[in-house]
Amino acid sequence: MRVGFGFAMLLLILSHVGQSAESSRRPIEVDDRFTLAGFGDVIISPDGKNVAYSEYRWQESTDDRKADLWVVPAVGGAPQRLTFDRSNYGTLRWSPDGEFLYFVCSKRRGNEKPPYDGSHQIWRLKLGESEPVAVTSIAGGIDNFELSADGRSIFYTTSKSEYEGAWAKMREKFAKQKYGTIKQPKTSIYRLDPASWRAAKLIDFDGAVVELASNGDGSRLAMVTGADGTVVTLEGKSYITMLDVASGATQAVPDDLWRERAPSPYGRLNHPTWSADGKSLAFACGYDAFPSEVFIATWTERDAAQPKVRKIARPGDVSLAGGVDGGTVLRWRGTSNTICYLGDDHGRVRVYSVADADTDPQPAETLTPGDVCVENFTWDANGRHAAINLARPTQMYDLALLSDGGKLKQLTEVNPQTKDWALPQVSIFQWKGRDGRPVEGILELPADYKTGDRLPLIVSIHGGPTAMSRYHLALGLNGTSLLASHGYALLLPNYRGSTGYGDSFITELVGHANDIDVDDVLRGVDALVDAGIANQDHMGVCGWSNGGFLTNCIIAKTNRFQAASSGAGIADWTLEWGSNDEPGYATIFFGGPPWKATDQFRRSSPIFDIGNARTPTLIHVGENDPRCPKGNSLMIHRALREHCGVPTELVIYPGEGHGLNGYVSQKAKLNWDLEWFERYVKGKP
DSSP, X not given: OOOSOHHHHHHHHHHHOOOOOOTTSBOOOGGGGGGOOEEEEEEEXXXXXXXXXXXXXXXXXXXXXXXXXXXXXXXXXXXXXXXXXXXXXXXEEEOTTXXXXXXXXXXXXXXXXXXXXXXXXEEEEETTOSSOEESOOOTTOOSOEEEOTTSSOEEEEEEEEEOOSTTHHHHHHTTTSOOSSOOEEEEEEEEEETTTTEEEEEEXXXXXXXXXXXXXXXXXXXXXXXXXXXXXXXXHHOEEEEEETTTOOEEEOOOTTTTTTSSOSOOEEEEEEEOTTSSEEEEEEEOSSSOOEEEEXXXXXXXXXXXXXXXXXXOTTOEESOBTTBOOOEEEOTTSSOEEEEEEETTEEEEEEETXXXXXXXXXXXXXXXXXXXXXXXXXXXXXXXXXXXXXXXXXXXXXXEOTTSOEEEOOOSOGGGGGBOOOEEEEXXXXXXXXXXXXXEEEEOTTOOTTOXXXXXXXXXXXXXSOOOSSOOOOTTOTTHHHHTTOEEEEEEOTTOSSSOHHHHHXXXXXTTTHHHHHHHHHHHHXXXXXXXXXXXXXXXXXXXXXXXXXXXXXXXXXXXXXXEESOOSOHHHHHHHSSOTHHHHHHHTSOTTTSHHHHHHHOXXXXXXXOOXXXXXEEETTOSSSOTHHHHHHHHIIIIIIOOOEEEEEETTOOSSOOSHHHHHHHHHHHHHHHHHHTSOOO
């Protein structure tokens, strides 16, 4: 059934499209992606005068993207590059007086010993000087680090792992073999005094310390801990563990709110952050298939042992940005008791603010209204200014300063070369699901698109599924900007299960994978055809991770697409349950393990219908993908090649995991997709 309000939607699109590019601007090519700079950490100095950030750039000769340090005055002015050695700078922290910048990086100089052996070490740089000074020089490097707000304590962790249990000696005896049993980590936590440069061990902890946060005076540490630090353990068995620095005593924060009383037992804790007075700790719990949540633990003098823990309400359809794989950003606003977080809302990502979060949380309000997608933000010491990394439908990510009253002032222009590109028109496109619920996605059209033109269509499906395609300008691995520049319409649907459209929109997917999600996507395609935008005889579909899974589902259900590109997709959920690094995922969506939810596992697995497929399909997968192991891709490839007789290619990326990080891998993926669609969607030789 097709949606019957296409022309009305076309008018809506045209009222929101970005400014068309001038005819003098050139088409975007694959190599343009590797000219783009990107942001890592962003942090404003306590006095609000400077914004430090790490900036990533690609390098073909080393097949990677690494970061250097930059700083820009908050009042405006030219950014200054502080380092040039591509040592992958991150975890940036200012000293309280704004004089020193602390960070972690991996420096290598010949065959020297630490800190120049490429290990992860803490360094600091005094503004105005050219050479950073090593704070640590530890064999094997450090794992995590934090600077207390008063600047008097640097905390860091180191770890080692060993086998435990009955067969530990046998595993060590034949150590070159690989085992299903995971080595158990032992974590050592240290405090270093930057005045005396002396370090002292605080405790040895049995388990993994994944994150740590210091209160203002360095008297307490909040840590995200787990038995071994693996995904399968942290999802459902991560803890907020408090460490009293003076005594070395540890205590777990009561977890009934995000465990026993949560809709899923597989939440993963992340991003602990202290209020300025050290009385309250904010943190998040990310879930698959259910909304992520923010919690506040508050200690009072009357009840210093056990805190009062409350969940922070979210407004309207807003979802907490980020989930089990990270992406959450929580910041207290200066010295106030106001907590701020990033929230997904209909393709936008905004900064939301909750006053009195530690006592009587007030309704959340947004500090960044409008069509913005914020990726990171940090406040100065008094909470008057924030450094923000954001993008818009007409602008890729750059830094801006947020001031009182909501004013935004742009601080950087890290990709000026994009002014010469024929950037797409980016808009919101909306249709109706089979139950009448509004569904929408992001639509990209060529810069010179004219109303009435029917274009070849590519549908690019996001992963997750508890995630969201964002309403901003990008040149990504999912085809954004590139495909529109080559004459395609690109639809990025936010199907059922996506964040930013209300909690029920997320949870309605539970028990309905390969069903309502596929239907939402196909109805979006129908709406674009009815609107006179898409040419139904020239269409392709693609996606990565859950998007690859849905691509496999779609080509098994319909032959209306002329081409498909399935990246890190799932073929058989039983295989996925037994071989990936988060078996809780399938259990959540299908209601139990395969022997208890057999019918649901089968209904949701596209391999059982793939014999119907006739769509030429390109398949991508990382050689070492732990999340969607390559057995899924091998299965789809064999079925299409040997039993369906359709054109298919399988591309396995050496050394890559679930995402593609290498320069060569990303370039290959983009070129393969573009050529595949040009051949089978447009019919070019």
